[in-house]
């Protein structure tokens with residue numbers, strides 16, 4: 001079984017996360033267990049799931065089948081919008097632990113702020129309390145704007161360790177990354193390849209891939225690493241899983257990084273929302 005050579009990021013609560021993780025949406029059923037197990041076998045040590053992915057059972061099962069020690073793998077899940085009320089949030093995390101078959105989560109995120117419901121600050125207080133009890137080691141958020149971040153930090157004095165946001169070459173999120181830098185929050189990237197719109201055939205990507213003798217997917221993930229973003233690519237293919245993890249032995253030039261970031265301007269893209277579930281869930 002491969003050991004992971006992935007570096008780690010220090011977080012604002014004193015813990016660490018691997019610099020790349022494995023996204024598990026929409027992996028489900030036996031094929032889902034196989035894909036997560038293979039990700040662990042090729043060396044991923046951070047798994048990203050969510051209540052809304054309905055695959056926490058599969059993720060827990062893959063972890064058990066891997067034979068890896070619990071403390072060698074970090075498991076992250078997410079609180080859905082429909083569980084933001086304080087007591088619901090507490091019960092929700094107990095439910096996640098039960099489905100995963102774990103007695104603690106390494107990281108738990110508020111999946112969306114759901115500002116129209118207006119209970120994300122309550123949800124954050126619940127996560128702060130769950131952390132004190134040791135049920136969740138680190139707590140963070142996803143899809144939060146600066147305003148949402150400031151509100152929960154002011155309310156509790158606790159800064160999220162990560163904000164997981166949509167981030168890829170066609171949507172590099174400069175402003176959000178600058179806010180994270182100021183607040184001491186690590187940027188985690190969902191849809192890091194760009195999903196259906198991945199720029200795998202863009203000349204700026206293929207030229208760098210050719211120069212370095214790597215694949216276009218590896219170039220995109222290396223771009224994340226050089227931005228300081230923590231990507232969580234999903235792949236069902238063991239070969240692409242392996243490639244995606246192998247992005248720490250080569251370097252893009254500053255011009256290549258800038259050229260890839262400039263794909264966003266060509267696109268003129270605006271925030272596109274979340275493809276994997278609905279905000280009000």
Ligand SMILES: NC(=O)c1ccc[n+]([C@@H]2O[C@H](COP(=O)([O-])OP(=O)(O)OC[C@H]3O[C@@H](n4cnc5c(N)ncnc54)[C@H](OP(=O)(O)O)[C@@H]3O)[C@@H](O)[C@H]2O)c1
Nearest residue numbers: 023024025048142190191192193194195217233234235236
């Ligand atoms: N917080 C949120 O609101 C939110 C929202 C969306 C997603 N997420 C999380 O982010 C994770 C990743 O996002 P995502 O799945 O939307 O997008 P992604 O990881 O950017 O893209 C996944 C797609 O890219 C393909 N792919 C992977 N590696 C490749 C490579 N090296 N070369 C070519 N194609 C490659 C995969 O196909 P194959 O499987 O065939 O390789 C899959 O179709 C999810 O699994 C989930 O955990 C979170």
